[in-house]
Amino acid sequence: MKIQENISLKPYNTFGIDKKAKFFTQISSENEVIEALKYASxxxxxxxxxxGGSNILLTDDLNALVIKIEIKGMRLIKExxxxxxxxxxxxxxxxxxxLHCIEKNWSGVENLSLIPGTVGASPMQNIGAYGVEIKEVFDGLYAVNRETLDREYFGWDDCKFGYRESVFKNTxxxxxxxxxxVFKLKKQHTFHTEYGAILQTLEEMNIKDLSIQAVSNAVIKIRQSKLPDPKVIGNAGSFFKNPTISIPHFERLKRENPTIPGFPNEEGIKVPAAWLIEQAGWKGYTQENIGVHKLQPLVLVNYGGGDGKEIANLSKKIQESIKEKFNVDLHAEVNFL
Ligand SMILES: Cc1cc2nc3c(=O)[nH]c(=O)nc-3n(C[C@H](O)[C@H](O)[C@H](O)COP(=O)(O)OP(=O)(O)OC[C@H]3O[C@@H](n4cnc5c(N)ncnc54)[C@H](O)[C@@H]3O)c2cc1C
Incomplete structure (x- = not known):
């Protein structure tokens, strides 16, 4: 384990924020995780x-040991x-x-194509897109307890998955x-094409025989047309989660805003945060070199040289204006470091 000092984290976060880590190391095995934990203590x-740094916002230099997880390997363990x-x-x-799953003809993750980041972070917020979440293909995970240094196993129930949530973001x-x-994938394919513009895109692509490859290609095409590429404009995808509000609250908002979209779930009605942010006038807002994306109001952006604190302040202003206009609390999906 090689520890470097005063390393810029700019290449390691998709917002492209230039903050430093006091200590930095790349970790390629479980033993190195334990070594790093011992060193830090x-x-x-x-x-x-x-x-992959695709769901974080750096607001300051990190007076810490930053470990970049590089543990590799994909292994079929049971079938x-x-x-x-x-x-x-x-x-x-x-x-x-x-892509590996698609090549092997294993179904389950094709709708989650092109989500940036690492496999290890995927259970953290139960990543999801186009009607699928990883909880549907998740079997278990191994993790090192930071206090005892023990290696522990977490099954599906232990992870307490929710919408962009898991036990690892909470208790x-x-x-x-x-x-x-560990993921559980299917040899027989079931397709989830009902969500978003997948069916329409498959049609435009002239796909006659549905396959997991075709669904993946369609998802990639949609994502590339809708979301800013972090290599071009710094961002961390959706900055806020879609809020769920009570049915009476939704009905009140609907009387005042007849076009408000809403999707019923177990707790009430889920409202697209992007719609709220756009209605509050933030779409395309810019403030020096940061702002709200001109096509995707849910995505805050760094046009280059932007500061994490400024983005955090902007996110706070957006939250306050949504609270004032709609009496809705927006919660960040991105992790502030
Ligand atoms: C353009 C774009 C589009 C996106 N689209 C989606 C989308 O459609 N759906 C979606 O769900 N997300 C999306 N995201 C968010 C992001 O891709 C996911 O949250 C991804 O899982 C983050 O992975 P990461 O490796 O980059 O995590 P990081 O950003 O590095 O870390 C995220 C958090 O997890 C912790 N963490 C990371 N690895 C580990 C580990 N091994 N053990 C313990 N803790 C860990 C970190 O400390 C941090 O708190 C998008 C992001 C971008 C930039």
Missing amino acids: SQNTPLIILG SEEEVFVEVGAGENWHEFV LKGKYVITKV
């Missing part, structure tokens, strides 16, 4: 975990007539894992380093 330094169980290193790139926040994730 011997130096009395906090330890911060970094995957039946219907299913395969694949164990994947936390540092594998998520999209490359998706167990900051307590574990995820090292491997």
